[in-house]
Amino acid sequence: MSQNTDKPSDLNDLFVPKSESSQLELAIERKKEHDRNFHLGGRSFYFFDFDDNVAFLATPLILFHKSSGQELKISSGQFAQEHARIGKSGPFVEYKIEWDDVTGTFRNFRDHHNDELERLGLKKQIFVHDVAEALGLPDFQWKGPSWSCFYHATFNQRPVSVITARGHDPQTLKEGIELFVSAGHLPSTPNFLSLFPVSHKATRTELGDLDLTRSVAELKQSAIRESVERALERYGYSPHHRFGMSDDDPKNIQLIAEEMTKLKTKYPEMSFFLIETQHGEFVKNEIGLSGPKVTKLASAPLPSVNPVEQIKLF
Numbered sequence: 001m002s003q004n005t006d007k008p009s010d011l012n013d014l015f016v017p018k019s020e021s022s023q024l025e026l027a028i029e030r031k032k033e034h035d036r037n038f039h040l041g042g043r044s045f046y047f048f049d050f051d052d053n054v055a056f057l058a059t060p061l062i063l064f065h066k067s068s069g070q071e072l073k074i075s076s077g078q079f080a081q082e083h084a085r086i087g088k089s090g091p092f093v094e095y096k097i098e099w100d101d102v103t104g105t106f107r108n109f110r111d112h113h114n115d116e117l118e119r120l121g122l123k124k125q126i127f128v129h130d131v132a133e134a135l136g137l138p139d140f141q142w143k144g145p146s147w148s149c150f151y152h153a154t155f156n157q158r159p160v161s162v163i164t165a166r167g168h169d170p171q172t173l174k175e176g177i178e179l180f181v182s183a184g185h186l187p188s189t190p191n192f193l194s195l196f197p198v199s200h201k202a203t204r205t206e207l208g209d210l211d212l213t214r215s216v217a218e219l220k221q222s223a224i225r226e227s228v229e230r231a232l233e234r235y236g237y238s239p240h241h242r243f244g245m246s247d248d249d250p251k252n253i254q255l256i257a258e259e260m261t262k263l264k265t266k267y268p269e270m271s272f273f274l275i276e277t278q279h280g281e282f283v284k285n286e287i288g289l290s291g292p293k294v295t296k297l298a299s300a301p302l303p304s305v306n307p308v309e310q311i312k313l314f
Contacts, residue, residue, distance in 0.1 A: 030155065032156050032157075033156055035156075037238075042239075042240025042242060043158075043159065043238065043241055044242045045158065045160075045161070045228075046159070046161070047161040047163055047243065047244065047246070048162055048163070049162075049163060049164055049165075049220075049247040049248060050162055051076045051165070051166070051248075052077045052248045052277070053144045053248050054146055054147055054150045055134060056134070057131065057134050057142070058130060058134065059108050059109060059126065060075065062074075062098075062104070062105050062107065062108070063092055064095060064098050064105070065096075066087070072092075072095055080250070081278075101167065109126075110166075110199070111168050111172055112125065124175065125169075127172050127173065127176045128179065131176040131177075131180070132179055145248070145281075146246040146282075149275075151187075153191075154186050154188060154190045154191070155187050155188075157191040158191060160191055160193060161192070161193045161194040161195070161227040162177070162197075163196045163220055164198070165197075165198060165252075166200075168197050168200060169200060170195040170197060170203070173195050174189075174192070174195065177190065193227060194226065196219075196220075196223035196227070198220055198222075199216065199219075207223060207226065209222075216252070217249075217251050218255065220247075220252055220255065220256060221256065221259040224259050231243070238270075239269035239270060240269075240270075241270045242272075242273070243263075243270065243271070243272050244273035245260070245274055246275035247274075247277065248276070253276050256274055257274050260272040260273075260274060261289070261290075263287075264289055265289060268289060272286070273287065
């Protein structure tokens with residue numbers, strides 16, 4: 001499988017304020033570091049969910065009242081915690097999810113044709129605009145719990161995979177992420193190993209979901225496996241490779257642990273880590289051979305996690 005990793009198109013149409021943020025504390029006098037197992041021939045590979053993990057964006061999901069059809073906007077964080085109960089119990093028991101990509105619940109998490117963008121008064125895809133809007137806020141409002149790790153991976157040009165539930169074209173994701181570079185929040189474009197927006201129809205097909213019936217969590221499992229295989233193809237095999245994936249969604253976390261357990265069984269000499277960022281915590285778990293049960297190595301409430309200490313967890 002191959003993906004286009006060319007530079008994104010010109011972003012000068014959007015105003016993005018230059019960074020005057022606390023991120024400078026990580027950049028001043030900072031030296032590039034080798035991978036943890038570089039001396040043994042190993043590489044460290046960083047896999048990230050995006051929303052509420054790398055960054056908080058204001059992109060709303062839309063629920064629909066079962067009787068009236070009235071729309072209700074909720075955040076991605078609310079959806080991550082409540083989606084299993086929507087329409088059944090809890091605060092959104094009277095609402096339902098609509099699956100149409102153009103008019104439904106996830107319409108803001110999909111790309112739009114140019115005529116639709118024009119009708120919405122947009123020059124770029126919604127994701128790109130939402131990143132630009134976030135960058136107009138103080139950085140503590142948009143930096144997610146894994147931001148420092150994302151910065152660390154970019155600064156040191158670690159191979160990075162973005163595995164997100166969004167349904168944009170991979171090129172759209174790159175355009176949005178490039179805004180962090182142009183604003184000075186990232187020192188360079190990440191060294192992308194892969195970009196898998198798993199609700200994007202072409203990406204779903206690439207991951208083997210030909211009937212478009214698999215869940216987001218199942219698709220993320222496939223994206224993790226494909227990213228690991230791609231890492232071995234591109235960087236070569238080493239028993240000292242390390243792979244880590246961070247995510248905030250409880251259902252995704254469960255299936256990510258299961259998939260990494262399978263990968264650990266296939267490559268028992270390599271190291272696999274799952275980082276949970278739900279409920280305002282940053283928890284690192286090392287995956288063993290005994291199934292989805294993991295060993296907790298570190299846990300701390302956010303924002304009390306020191307960014308430098310957070311980086312050491314990888």
